[in-house]
Amino acid sequence: MELVRLDEHRWEIPRRGSMRVPGRIYANERMIGAMREDQALQQVANVAALPGIVNYSIAMPDMHWGYGFPIGGVAAFDMESGVISPGGVGYDINCGVRLLRSSLKVEQVSHRMTDLVNALFRNIPSGVGSARRDIKLSHDEVRRVLEAGAAWAVRSGFGRPEDLEHVEAGGRIPGPDTDAVSDRALERGRAQLGTLGSGNHFGEIQRVAEIHDEQAASALGLFEGQVAVTLHSGSRGLGYQVCDDYLQVMLEAARRYGIELADRQLCCAPLGSPEAKRYMGAMAAAANFAFANRQMMTHWVRQTFESVLGMGPAELGLDVVYDVCHNIAKVETHVVGGVEKKLCVHRKGATRAFPPGHPETPAAYRSVGQPVLIPGDMGRYSYVLVGTMGAFRETFGSTCHGAGRRMSRSAAARGARGRPILRELADRGIIVRSESRATLLEEIPEAYKDVAEVVDVVHGAGIARKVARLVPMGVIKG
């Protein structure tokens, strides 16, 4: 694959063959070397060949080989000539991250960390067939969740109204169409609302280890030595089912509309088509389920801290810093060739990173930019960043989403076999509880790239700005 280096952090795959636009990759030299080893770059080129793609097919430094679209990919499509692709969003629709800050300092909780992690593990269901016994929803009630998103959870007693001000899109993607969501999706969602899931999903108690930008950190209410909590989860089986249902629809649609596909998983439909409209309605519904899911878990995090530490909500101050989607397609206004245009921006393993002053950046953060939450691996650290004008100009207001895997799951499991992983992490001061030993082995820290390197690239390229580094103290996994 031909690659042209544009500057320290930017690379281009020149247009060739069926590509309609070039590929644009944000990476350092070492990362590019790793990307050449699998099929990720080819996937960037495949996306560049889809109808109506605008400017370029973008890949973030955490990009890796996905299915269809690369993970860590961003692609914007013209509303008239472009397409929408369920594969460009992924199965876990609105998989995302929520960060809670606290009023607590590390020394107030470190001696209770094991109790906190155990209680969190009990209160937030994870793993196969897990669900809270107290949550049983009818299909009609699930439809109300899909309509209202995080607000449904707040209304139902899970959290506070002000939480919604600090969630992307206010915790509700507009235009959910519950009629476009199958009974199967509702059935899977019914039992899985308020569950963490497995794989790379997690709940983490963290400490703020380092502040990179005092002014932004202060706007976000973050300070060194502070206790914070991060939740990483998505739309669970409901989202997977919506994606699966619409891949079948889009395979058919791509044939009907004569769209050539380099990979079946890229199947899509023209944005104005009935198939696209139904998918967008179903996707919005699934995204809203994910917002409600993270909102419910937020409530259980608060309850856990209250009961273990014997403190009240005012004392704990577990407020939502922000909640971002990592897998989504949204209709947004961007400037293309000097003209404002509505585009359908696909972010698959990428985060919206809107700049200071943008109307969708919450009032409290308007002077510093929209918070961007970048989880790392369970042994090292995660980052908080803010969005920039650079991202708005160059990447449709998008940046990276995480560390990105370095090792396949089986390679990680081979490397971890026989090792006392829990002990190793405990020796580093990290208490981990996991439902499945297999998950634990596959998710060992060294299976991931160093997220600091990923964040340095987006910071260096100006498509996000570093604010704070968080270090794990307690982790729950599926």
Place this chain on the structure above:
Amino acid sequence: MGDAAPAASYSWFDHTADIGLEVTAPTLEALFETAATALFDLLVETPAAGGASGGEKREIRAAAGSGAELLVRWLSELLYLHDAEGLVLRGFEIVELREDRVTGRAVSERYDPVRHRPRTQIKAVTYHQLLLQRQEGEGWKARLVFDV
């Protein structure tokens, strides 16, 4: 199945974030059965056979536009039964296989956290680089990727 036909088998291949499955089998029916067995071997660790007595027979149907996509639909159907109904299936048997639809049977039991240990939970069966082809000489081969 003729005496000389090679036995069906499956193996996993690495895919950075996900898991790839490769299946070879003397017949298309055996290929569908073996892929189903592989899926449940990935999902759950079941104690040596005979742990649970019997289990119910469950019929499973799937339909799709082409043979390769039918394999994805078949496995997706099984995954749905696992995820939505909490079933662990084994002893797969294809009853009828046509170009665009398949009917199979399996022994079904409920997921039991005491007897079963969760292995790798997968989100979906993808169409990424999906391949189903007749082997040179004899038999069938399929390749597909599971989203983890």
